[in-house]
Amino acid sequence: xxxxxxxxxxxxxxxxxxxxxxxxxxxxxxxxxxxxxxxxxxxxxxxxxxxxxxxxxxxxxxxxxxxxxxxxxxxxxxxxxxxxxxxxxxxxxxxxxxxxxxxxxxxxxxxxxxxxxxxxxxxxxxxxxxxxxxxxxxxxxxxxxxxxxxxxxxxxxxxxxxxxxxxxxxxxxxxxxxxxxxxxxxxxxxxxxxxxxxxxxxxxx
Numbered sequence: 513x514x515x516x517x518x519x520x521x522x523x524x525x526x527x528x529x530x531x532x533x534x535x536x537x538x539x540x541x542x543x544x545x546x547x548x549x550x551x552x553x554x555x556x557x558x559x560x561x562x563x564x565x566x567x568x569x570x571x572x573x574x575x576x577x578x579x580x581x582x583x584x585x586x587x588x589x590x591x592x593x594x595x596x597x598x599x600x601x602x603x604x605x606x607x608x609x610x611x612x613x614x615x616x617x618x619x620x621x622x623x624x625x626x627x628x629x630x631x632x633x634x635x636x637x638x639x640x641x642x643x644x645x646x647x648x649x650x651x652x653x654x655x656x657x658x659x660x661x662x663x664x665x666x667x668x669x670x671x672x673x674x675x676x677x678x679x680x681x682x683x684x685x686x687x688x689x690x691x692x693x694x695x696x697x698x699x700x701x702x703x704x705x706x707x708x709x710x711x712x713x714x715x716x717x
Contacts, residue, residue, distance in 0.1 A: 577692045592631065599620060
């Protein structure tokens with residue numbers, strides 16, 4: 513397993529909901545209104561904060577699929593409820609690259625890892641349908657699958673039905689937001705695709 517550097521540093525999340533270009537320009541306009549002195553002070557504070565974060569081996573997550581805040585990479589076997597940074601399959605990476613779902617990175621296919629929670633491990637029974645994901649008989653909230661992405665393109669999904677999680681597999685599903693590109697569309701993730709376990713240090717929920 514590697515580090516969180518690519519998956520939790522400004523993680524990309526424009527899968528099913530794209531930011532309004534006009535809204536994206538608003539912070540830029542505000543920054544232009546700062547005085548030169550305020551800009552210098554702000555930059556110095558930002559650099560100091562970043563140096564402190566990196567010095568402690570922490571990484572920043574801004575993706576709504578996971579609680580925003582600081583995380584650290586830890587060793588260990590992923591279990592239900594833990595957060596992991598994982599690479600998607602080469603086939604999924606090709607789709608992500610072509611459609612702009614993920615930023616460039618060091619995973620196979622040239623994309624960044626994704627940061628998602630583990631909802632099912634080896635031996636668990638996952639039932640996947642268009643309306644919900646069920647794990648060992650427990651229905652996950654807000655786990656319906658979308659049929660189209662934000663651009664109106666057909667969104668491939670994993671095979672509907674009952675799945676018994678294999679010994680080297682995990683299912684990753686984030687129910688925090690409706691636009692999480694996870695095992696509902698990618699299917700199970702191999703343990704070999706997991707870069708690291710991500711431990712929250714300080715988050716805002």
